[in-house]
Amino acid sequence: MQVYDLIIIGAGPAGITASVYSARKKLNFLVISLDIGGQAAWSGDIENYTGYQFISGPDLAQKFQEHMLKYDTALRENEEVLELKKSEGIFLVKTNKTDYQSRSVIIASGKKSKELGVSGEKEFKNRGLTYCATCDGPLFGAKTVAVIGGGNSALDAVLQLVKIARHVYIINNTPALEGDAVMRQKVEAAENVSIFNNSQVVSVAGDKFVNAIKIKDNAGTRELAVQGVFVEAGLIPNSAFAVGVEKNNKGEIMVNSRNETNIPGAFAAGDVTDVSEKQIIIAAGEGSKAALSASKYLARSRF
Amino acid sequence: MAKSVKVYSTPSCPWCIRLKQFLKENNIEFQNIDVSSNQAAVDEMVQKSGQMGVPVLDIEGQIIVGFDKEKIKSTLGV
Numbered sequence: 001m002q003v004y005d006l007i008i009i010g011a012g013p014a015g016i017t018a019s020v021y022s023a024r025k026k027l028n029f030l031v032i033s034l035d036i037g038g039q040a041a042w043s044g045d046i047e048n049y050t051g052y053q054f055i056s057g058p059d060l061a062q063k064f065q066e067h068m069l070k071y072d073t074a075l076r077e078n079e080e081v082l083e084l085k086k087s088e089g090i091f092l093v094k095t096n097k098t099d100y101q102s103r104s105v106i107i108a109s110g111k112k113s114k115e116l117g118v119s120g121e122k123e124f125k126n127r128g129l130t131y132c133a134t135c136d137g138p139l140f141g142a143k144t145v146a147v148i149g150g151g152n153s154a155l156d157a158v159l160q161l162v163k164i165a166r167h168v169y170i171i172n173n174t175p176a177l178e179g180d181a182v183m184r185q186k187v188e189a190a191e192n193v194s195i196f197n198n199s200q201v202v203s204v205a206g207d208k209f210v211n212a213i214k215i216k217d218n219a220g221t222r223e224l225a226v227q228g229v230f231v232e233a234g235l236i237p238n239s240a241f242a243v244g245v246e247k248n249n250k251g252e253i254m255v256n257s258r259n260e261t262n263i264p265g266a267f268a269a270g271d272v273t274d275v276s277e278k279q280i281i282i283a284a285g286e287g288s289k290a291a292l293s294a295s296k297y298l299a300r301s302r303f
Numbered sequence: 304m305a306k307s308v309k310v311y312s313t314p315s316c317p318w319c320i321r322l323k324q325f326l327k328e329n330n331i332e333f334q335n336i337d338v339s340s341n342q343a344a345v346d347e348m349v350q351k352s353g354q355m356g357v358p359v360l361d362i363e364g365q366i367i368v369g370f371d372k373e374k375i376k377s378t379l380g381v
Binding site: 035036037041042044056057058061062077078126127128130132134135136137138139141209 | 313320345368370373
């Protein structure tokens, strides 16, 4: 079996930037990813990626992809890594399709949406309940919808939905909305938004499709009639497949300033790591750093 | 004889973009139906697929929900 210099797991901002740097270092490498663009592709409006005063998530993901493929990079798309482990100095990468081997890896698998864990959530998924406001938001024209969450991704969803839906409820389980002040102000200024702080979703109800949610606060429970539920309740790292790699209590892979993990030859970058901030531009920077570290590691090890 | 292919999509959905890109790369002609500006199209998509997530692909009455590359390949024979 062919042994690659490097396998990059994930093709979001971190993985794609790592691929660009690896291509320019002429490494023999492979990118394996379920999707292209990662969470960036699911963002609505991006106004803080330097060089673009404004770009949409799908457009930025498209630019990233073009940049990656400019180098004829070997890409295995729609492929999910199920297990990564190191054995006798070689990394074994097992996917849902086949197995690969490499001398080093960069884990850039990002994060995925956290589920609410309430009754009705699974039953009504894609039947009014969705984890992607960017995708499914436009189907809710003139409907009443609820966004679950109070951070940046929730605010981003709300700002997309206020233009489409009749009314948007925000169900936030903290005392006040979090996220960027600019976005918060836009949300608070919108006329068709009601904010429920200190509130939790208890259940999602409906017939064939969602028609209500039940929420709870200190005063008790109440039911809101809604046709759409947008879950933006935070994210969990895609790190379970990485065997023996040290993680913090959130499941994030622990890296040092050179993007090294506890396993020599295994590097990690972007939102899957314990890097202090989760931003597109930071993930991209971390990806480049990881690729440069991996390239130095390979040179040092005289592979 | 080319199969009739319909894609129900929204302009902003990443998987819809990937799906349409994939069809173009394989020289598959398709009719794109933008459900974001068209309630009748939403109803048609929901009626066909029994759900509200995009993209939905209709290959001569065979419905595929999401960008399921393998299933699309085998259905289209590409």
